Amino acid sequence: METSIDLKVMDGIIDRYETKSSAVIAILQAIQEKWRYIPREAFPKLASRLGLSEAQIYSVATFYDNFSLEPKGKYVIKICDGTACHVRKSIPILERLRGELGLSRIKVTTDDLLFTVETVSCLGACGLAPVLTVNEKAHPAMTPDKASILLAKLREEEHNVA
Amino acid sequence: MEVKNRGMAIIDGMPVEIEGERNLLELIRKVGIELPTFCYLSELSIHGACRMCMVEDKRGNLAAACSEQPRNGMEIRTNTARLRKYRKNILELLLGNHCRDCTACGFSGKCKLQDLAMRFNIAGVRFPNAMSEPSVDASSPCIVKDKSKCILCGDCVRMCEEIQTVGAIAFSRRGSRMTIGTAFDIPLAHSNCVGCGQCAAVCPTGSILPRDDTGDVWRDLADTDNMMTVQIAPAVRVALGREFGLPEGENAIGKIVAALRRLGFAEVYDTSTGADLTILEESKELLERLADGKRHAMPLFTSCCPAWVRFCELRYPELMSEISTSFSPMHMLASVIKEQYRDVFRQVRHVAIMPCTAKKFERSRHEFSRDGRQLVDHIVTTRELVRMIKEAGIVFSELESEAVDAPFGAMSGAGVIFGVSGGVTEAVLRRVSTDKSPTALRRIALTGVRGMAGVKHSSITVDDREVRIAVVSGLGNAAMLIERIKAGEERYDFVEVMACPGGCVSGAGQPYAPQAQREMRGRGLYSADKLCNIRRAEDNPLMLSLYRGLLKGRTHELLHAHYKSSVQRTSITIRIRRGKPVSG
Numbered sequence: 001m002e003t004s005i006d007l008k009v010m011d012g013i014i015d016r017y018e019t020k021s022s023a024v025i026a027i028l029q030a031i032q033e034k035w036r037y038i039p040r041e042a043f044p045k046l047a048s049r050l051g052l053s054e055a056q057i058y059s060v061a062t063f064y065d066n067f068s069l070e071p072k073g074k075y076v077i078k079i080c081d082g083t084a085c086h087v088r089k090s091i092p093i094l095e096r097l098r099g100e101l102g103l104s105r106i107k108v109t110t111d112d113l114l115f116t117v118e119t120v121s122c123l124g125a126c127g128l129a130p131v132l133t134v135n136e137k138a139h140p141a142m143t144p145d146k147a148s149i150l151l152a153k154l155r156e157e158e159h160n161v162a
Numbered sequence: 163m164e165v166k167n168r169g170m171a172i173i174d175g176m177p178v179e180i181e182g183e184r185n186l187l188e189l190i191r192k193v194g195i196e197l198p199t200f201c202y203l204s205e206l207s208i209h210g211a212c213r214m215c216m217v218e219d220k221r222g223n224l225a226a227a228c229s230e231q232p233r234n235g236m237e238i239r240t241n242t243a244r245l246r247k248y249r250k251n252i253l254e255l256l257l258g259n260h261c262r263d264c265t266a267c268g269f270s271g272k273c274k275l276q277d278l279a280m281r282f283n284i285a286g287v288r289f290p291n292a293m294s295e296p297s298v299d300a301s302s303p304c305i306v307k308d309k310s311k312c313i314l315c316g317d318c319v320r321m322c323e324e325i326q327t328v329g330a331i332a333f334s335r336r337g338s339r340m341t342i343g344t345a346f347d348i349p350l351a352h353s354n355c356v357g358c359g360q361c362a363a364v365c366p367t368g369s370i371l372p373r374d375d376t377g378d379v380w381r382d383l384a385d386t387d388n389m390m391t392v393q394i395a396p397a398v399r400v401a402l403g404r405e406f407g408l409p410e411g412e413n414a415i416g417k418i419v420a421a422l423r424r425l426g427f428a429e430v431y432d433t434s435t436g437a438d439l440t441i442l443e444e445s446k447e448l449l450e451r452l453a454d455g456k457r458h459a460m461p462l463f464t465s466c467c468p469a470w471v472r473f474c475e476l477r478y479p480e481l482m483s484e485i486s487t488s489f490s491p492m493h494m495l496a497s498v499i500k501e502q503y504r505d506v507f508r509q510v511r512h513v514a515i516m517p518c519t520a521k522k523f524e525r526s527r528h529e530f531s532r533d534g535r536q537l538v539d540h541i542v543t544t545r546e547l548v549r550m551i552k553e554a555g556i557v558f559s560e561l562e563s564e565a566v567d568a569p570f571g572a573m574s575g576a577g578v579i580f581g582v583s584g585g586v587t588e589a590v591l592r593r594v595s596t597d598k599s600p601t602a603l604r605r606i607a608l609t610g611v612r613g614m615a616g617v618k619h620s621s622i623t624v625d626d627r628e629v630r631i632a633v634v635s636g637l638g639n640a641a642m643l644i645e646r647i648k649a650g651e652e653r654y655d656f657v658e659v660m661a662c663p664g665g666c667v668s669g670a671g672q673p674y675a676p677q678a679q680r681e682m683r684g685r686g687l688y689s690a691d692k693l694c695n696i697r698r699a700e701d702n703p704l705m706l707s708l709y710r711g712l713l714k715g716r717t718h719e720l721l722h723a724h725y726k727s728s729v730q731r732t733s734i735t736i737r738i739r740r741g742k743p744v745s746g
């Protein structure tokens with residue numbers, strides 16, 4: 001797992017795009033894809049390569065909720081709290097996950113940078129409610145217990161990798 | 163080819179000829195209607211966010227006048243019951259999100275929000291105040307920023323971005339969480355802000371203000387152990403008077419001297435004297451460069467504008483060695499004064515009255531300290547001096563003019579014009595020109611160095627060699643010129659840079675004035691020059707005695723700075739807008 005940011009890799013990512021200011025969103029997306037968030041180190045680099053100031057890039061990065069400036073876990077779990085999921089009891093699932101991981105509404109990522117738990121307004125899969133995603137893979141018809149099992153499985157996978 | 167927009171429009175029943183105005187707002191203002199605005203400034207791009215400038219057409223459609231083209235046959239109303247109601251609503255909404263502690267605000271009486279609230283007779287605000295807590299960034303020595311007074315008009319952002327190409331501040335977040343600030347909200351002092359203060363100059367509220375250091379100055383004035391000395395920069399004398407009812411641009415130096423004595427300053431000097439030293443030292447550098455036989459790819463850049471020096475340091479660190487090492491006029495004079503009084507038992511304190519916020523940063527630079535003390539103890543901007551004079555109860559208009567003190571009381575007209583863009587260059591040209599006849603002075607004035615244009619070119623011949631000169635104001639223009647020089651498209655021997663559009667007369671420490679009034683300040687300085695019996699720095703008898711006395715063998719030590727830049731290249735390369743230079 002990468003914790004430090006390799007600036008050469010970042011240059012490589014930027015190289016794939018035209019270095020002009022209008023490419024900033026695409027490049028931020030690519031950077032986020034690589035590190036799961038936009039590291040602060042990206043700002044001076046992007047500024048000098050795109051001809052923008054850091055404040056201008058920060059302006060773009062904070063405009064869209066999709067960009068994160070905080071490191072995210074290896075597994076990003078998004079629990080849908082749209083109307084359909086909410087009435088089918090998504091909140092207890094959320095509470096279970098937060099409880100097991102020691103997370104809250106404010107602290108969304110575990111210290112070992114393995115898990116991030118957040119809510120989303122609607123994943124557009126209301127037929128599968130309540131639904132959550134792990135790194136974009138959907139898990140339908142969840143319950144708190146199923147969520148615990150899922151978590152255990154992810155932890156085990158991680159253990160085997162390490 | 164650009165076809166000028168022409169035709170007739172009817173505004174509040176009055177027929178008006180359209181003469182190529184770039185928007186309806188300008189047309190409306192032409193007929194003498196002061197349409198309210200927050201986010202419109204003619205020198206910046208159009209933002210269209212505040213909606214105060216809304217007007218109504220015949221059919222009752224609303225439009226923001228700043229963002230609307232004037233069209234032939236338009237019938238516009240600017241003052242209907244509906245519009246008045248909307249404007250009041252907007253003002254109330256803004257006030258609901260704005261610190262309302264007007265009496266304790268440094269911008270009270272000058273604030274546009276306050277002014278419009280009065281104009282539109284806002285008697286009460288229906289909304290609870292969501293911004294009662296100040297949120298202040300006081301890290302910069304130059305400006306103080308308080309988010310709780312921001313109305314999000316974006317004027318500061320566009321100034322910093324479009325005119326200065328610094329981009330230290332920008333909008334961040336969105337919707338109700340939107341604010342103006344630096345990247346990651348780091349303190350301004352750690353950002354790429356250069357302290358020019360132009361954001362403060364355009365902010366309609368007290369959200370960005372030049373820093374006020376008058377408290378420290380009062381304290382020093384009250385301490386009887388101090389011997390208080392002070393200098394007055396050229397641009398101050400033509401801007402301060404209007405605050406006390408004198409015409410804009412009128413030279414009030416005599417009254418300012420008198421006021422400073424009343425405030426308790428023992429010795430009062432004129433920064434123009436320091437400027438004469440700058441002229442002599444900088445000309446020497448230029449002549450040496452011209453004579454050294456090397457082909458310099460880069461010109462000699464002037465050093466008297468601290469916002470420019472900072473900009474160069476951050477964006478073009480490789481060019482720092484091309485900046486003149488001569489002190490700015492302020493530090494020239496301060497250095498001489500502190501040297502003269504070296505052994506005096508009383509503590510000599512030195513205050514500089516400046517049109518500039520960035521001087522507060524220059525003051526604190528380590529290059530300008532001697533024996534562990536800064537050469538200048540405090541910077542007081544023109545606005546701060548106005549406040550001090552008022553606070554002391556001095557009736558300015560009734561003051562009798564007084565002259566500055568000996569022993570450093572002589573100055574040349576060349577030193578006085580430093581306060582306007584092109585002035586430094588003209589002064590240096592007077593020095594390096596081999597023709598010393600009176601007509602030469604006129605000829606130099608006509609080489610293109612004068613006027614408020616953002617980019618000016620000039621050249622003279624010295625010893626059969628053409629000396630190529632550029633004069634720029636506004637940092638965006640400076641950056642554009644540097645890029646052209648780097649690309650080999652232009653070559654110059656000497657480049658004068660002022661960060662403020664039009665030079666120091668437009669400094670952010672000055673009372674705010676629109677372009678036309680700033681031009682009058684410039685004219686005020688040129689007529690002050692004409693009234694001087696000494697027009698060239700080298701003819702100033704004081705210079706001779708200084709060079710033979712106090713400065714003998716020590717000019718390098720006492721009058722030159724070696725910028726030891728500790729900053730690494732940061733990220734501040736805003737792309738320079740191609741095309742026409744922005745003039746200001």
Ligand code: SF4
Pocket residue numbers: 311312313314315316317318319342364365366367369370
């Ligand atoms: S700080 Fe001043 S100029 Fe900038 S957006 Fe706020 S109110 Fe407007």
Ligand code: SF4
Pocket residue numbers: 305321322326328329330331354355356357358359360361362
């Ligand atoms: S002081 Fe100048 S550089 Fe700093 S934020 Fe304001 S406009 Fe930008």
Ligand code: FES
Pocket residue numbers: 198199200201202209210211212213214215216226227228229
């Ligand atoms: S001045 Fe037109 S919208 Fe602000």
